[in-house]
Amino acid sequence: MDTLALALLAFFAAGWFVLAGADIGTGMLTPYLGRTDHERRLVIxxxxxxxxxxxxxxxxxxGVLAGCFPELEGAxxxxxxxxxxxxxxxxIVRDLGLWTRGRGPGRRWRALCDGAVTAGSWAVALATGWLLAALLTGRPYEPASGPGAVLVAVAVAALFAAHGLGFATLRLTGPAYERARRLVGRARRPWHSFALTAVLLGGLPLVTGSALAPGSQAADSGTLVLLVPALLVVTVPLVAVQAWIWHTFRHRVTGPSYL
Known part of the structure; x- marks a missing residue:
């Protein structure tokens, strides 16, 4: 059960980096990709x-961390x-910007919400890199500091941004698409960049896990026997729904949504 719990933790963490990395990275680059109010709405x-x-x-x-690895979660x-x-x-700031963008008065409000999306996305990316900088040293009980921590935080944020650019080349059209392609390059297959950054982002939590060795901090066997089968059952519909969403919205954006 320890191995299954560890596999679930790695699976969910890698899934978040790869999937959420797309919207975080695109949100980070919204001012570059969308120069006008209409273009920014298409980017979002x-x-x-x-x-x-x-x-x-x-x-x-x-949830897996708290239930199956409580000591590590506490640290x-x-x-x-x-x-x-x-x-x-x-x-929170990013989600507020997304939810309220189309619900306020006028262009200034939308510009403010676009700024919240961008600032919030950068904060998430940099904070994630800062967190990984500490975890890679095997010291979850204190924040990382020094030039090394800054370098890791900036590198992780840059990887998120590159992942967002790859996603943008798969979803956008018009001038926003051309700006994304200008930075990504003219690869023969548009998904090559996105696939490469997905592999790199998905590998980050796996490398971090090897430095932390969370298996040694797993909950007792009785707890794992109860939690792991339930988590496996929940994982199936989660993956199925996620696959359905990405399949349904696989086409390029040609018009704005309600946001």
Whole structure:
């Protein structure tokens, strides 16, 4: 059961990095991809159908961590609070910008919400990199510091942005698409860039896990016997719904949504 619990933790964490990394990265680059109010709305429309479903993977990761690895979860909450706070704040600010963009008066309001989406996305990406900088050292009980932590945080944020660019080339049209392609390059297959960054982002939690060795901090066998089968049952519809969403909205964006 320890191995299954560890596999579930890795699966959900990698899933969040790959799937949510697309909307976070695109949100980070909204001012570059969308120069006008209409173009920014199209950029947001490109990831609007996905972001809520993608966030479920982070919630699932936290649930597996709390239920199956309570010691590690406690160390993270206590030691990484200065990192988790901006991560959660950025998450909330970004979602507020997305939900309220089409519900306020005028262009200035929409510009303010677009700024919230961009700032929140950068905060999530940088805070995630800062968190990984600490976990890669095997010290979850204290935030990382120094030039190394800054370098890791910036590198992870840049990887999120590159992932968002790859996603944008698959979903956008018109001038926003051309701007994304300008940075991604003229690869023969548009999905090549997205696939490469997906592999790199998905590997981040796996490398982090090898540094932390969470298997040694798993809950007792009785708890795992109860939790792991239930988590496996929940995983099947989660993956099925996620696959349906990505299949349904696989086409390029040609018009704005309700956001």
């Amino acid at each position: 429309t490109s990831f609007a159908p996905f972001f809520l479903g993608n966030e479920v993977w982070l919630i699932a990761t936290a 993270l909450l206590a030691g990484q609070f200065p990192v988790l706070l901006p991560l959660l704040a950025g998450w």
